[in-house]
Amino acid sequence: MPAHRHGTLPRIGFVSLGCPKATVDSERILTRLRAEGYLLQPTHAEADLVIVNTCGFIDAAIDESLEAIAEALDENGRVIVTGCLGARAELVRARHPEVLAITGPQALEEVMAAVHAHLPAPHAPFTSLIPPPGVRLTPRHYAYLKISEGCNHGCRFCIIPSLRGPLVSRPIGEVLEEAGRLVESGVRELLVVAQDTGAYGLDLGHRPGFWGGRPLRTHITDLARALGELPAWIRLHYVYPYPHVDTLIPLMAEGVILPYLDLPLQHGSESVLRAMRRPAATEKMLDRLARWRAECPELVLRSTFIVGFPGETQDDFEQLLDFLRAARLDRVGCFPYSPVAGAAANELPNPVPEAVKQERLERLMAVQAEISREKLAARIGQRLTVLVDTVEEDALIARSYGDAPEIDGEVIIEGAWEIDPGDFIEVVVTEASEHDLWAQPVDPDD
CATH class of the missing domain: 3.40.50.12160 (Methylthiotransferase, N-terminal domain)
Incomplete structure (x- = not known):
């Protein structure tokens, strides 16, 4: 051939x-x-x-x-x-x-x-130190910004460290230079991602890097503050609840970064969390959520949970539901535990039957749906800045600061409008469901 x-x-x-x-x-x-x-x-x-x-x-x-x-x-x-x-x-x-x-x-x-x-290349192999114009798989107005590779945690249900290796943080100057290029190219929202975003810089001892001629610690708080200087929304994903995450909340309250925090909490039963090798002080977690909300009332919290982890009892599951009712998270994803080849959890006793996993998944999502419905209904009448993702013939599909693309809800603005994807507009919320909001643009003279 x-x-x-x-x-x-x-x-x-x-x-x-x-x-x-x-x-x-x-x-x-x-x-x-x-x-x-x-x-x-x-x-x-x-x-x-x-x-x-x-x-x-x-x-x-x-x-x-x-x-x-x-x-x-x-x-x-x-x-x-x-x-x-x-x-x-x-x-x-x-x-x-x-x-x-x-x-x-x-x-x-x-x-x-x-x-x-x-398949030999038509040009010489790439050797330039200047990065070429980047290909993006996201729409033009938002982009993922990956700040590190790998993970140092030993969660029993996960094999990511064996697939992607230990934590390796990118130099802070390199991350900020990429972010600047993306914003210059028209990106209006940067979604900061890693396997463990909150651990950024731990492997480097948080040693300083340089950006714009000034030294900056290689630390998630310093990175978030510097990213917040760019004219774009900054959204943090996959933030393991380290103690230093508390230092991010003031930046959200001040509008430096979006008041949106994606925390992988995984469960609400301390015995299951210990079996998972996850942080297991659920009462302290609830106290932290309360403090964060007091400091930043607009904070939107998203998390994911696993039901049916080996050894999870009915009482453990009820504790998880109680935690959800107390935490009143804005966005929740849930997955039934699935054995993964190479995961330490495969060796644990007392596997949960598949039918029980599915029943627990449905119960949890029903509880969360009611919480979400109530929280979104409280937004009716509020004014929000939204970012337009899609312009359809009879509606705009947009997102507020509380909605990450593809995983959260949408703000639907019915009607035909002279607006482009990537535009920010002011709207007032008129209706709500358990997932989405409906809104109308605010009259500029109001």
Whole structure:
């Protein structure tokens, strides 16, 4: 087979699966491919080879990744696999021995070496220290900003440290330079992500870096304060509840960053949290939430929980529901526990039956739906600044500071409006459901 089949430039298809951290990895690979002259092809059949960036966190994600690889092989036949499932190369090879190459996550150079081996670049390999214009997989007006790789926690349900390695923080100057470029390109919202965002800089001893000619600690608070100087919304995700997270709340109260905090709390029973190897002082957590809300009344809190963890009793589950009722979180995601190959939790006794997991999931989400409905109903009549994501024929789809893209709710503004995606507008809330708000633009003269 020739190096490429379609004219003078080699064409590459791409599949990006998984979380926002994986999306950033995909964007970096695509940026390098474009810089070296490869054409990005939307269909597998017309490409010279296909790269599949996989997810390998839970069984459903593994199945989705293996199916995506199979589809690419069926439609193209020449496939390079990367990402979290690539860290389990033996599993990929067992199902798809014909793939050209396999790399783990955040393996830009290894992916490019595999591409060069099977599809030579039309230009010389990329060597410039000046980053090329970035390819983004998000809409033009928001972008993910990944500040570190890996994780140092030993949570029993998780294999991320074995897939992505220990915590490795990016230099603070490098992060801020990227953020500045993104905002200059038209980004209106930066979504700060990592496996453990609150741990930023711990691996570096918080030693100073430099940005704009001034020293800054490599610390999440210093980073958030500096990001807040940019003319964009700054939203923090995946913030493990370290004690120093308290120092972020004043920045939210002052409007430096969005008053939105995504905390992976996982459970409300102290015995289950100890079994998970998570922070287990639930009463102290409730006290902290109360202090944060007193300091920043506009604070919106999101979290995720796991039901059906091995050994979870009915009493443990009722404690989780009690915690939810007391915490009154704004946004909640919940997942039934799923055994993951290599996770320490697989060795724990007393697995919870699948039917019980599903029943608990449904009960928890019903409790949270009522909380969410009440909290959103309280916003009727409020004025909000919203960021427009989509302009439809008969409505605008927007988000407030309390809504992260793809995982939270929307603000729906019915009617036809001369407004573009990425615009900020002032609205007044007119209706609410358990997930979304409806609103109308505020008259500029009001």
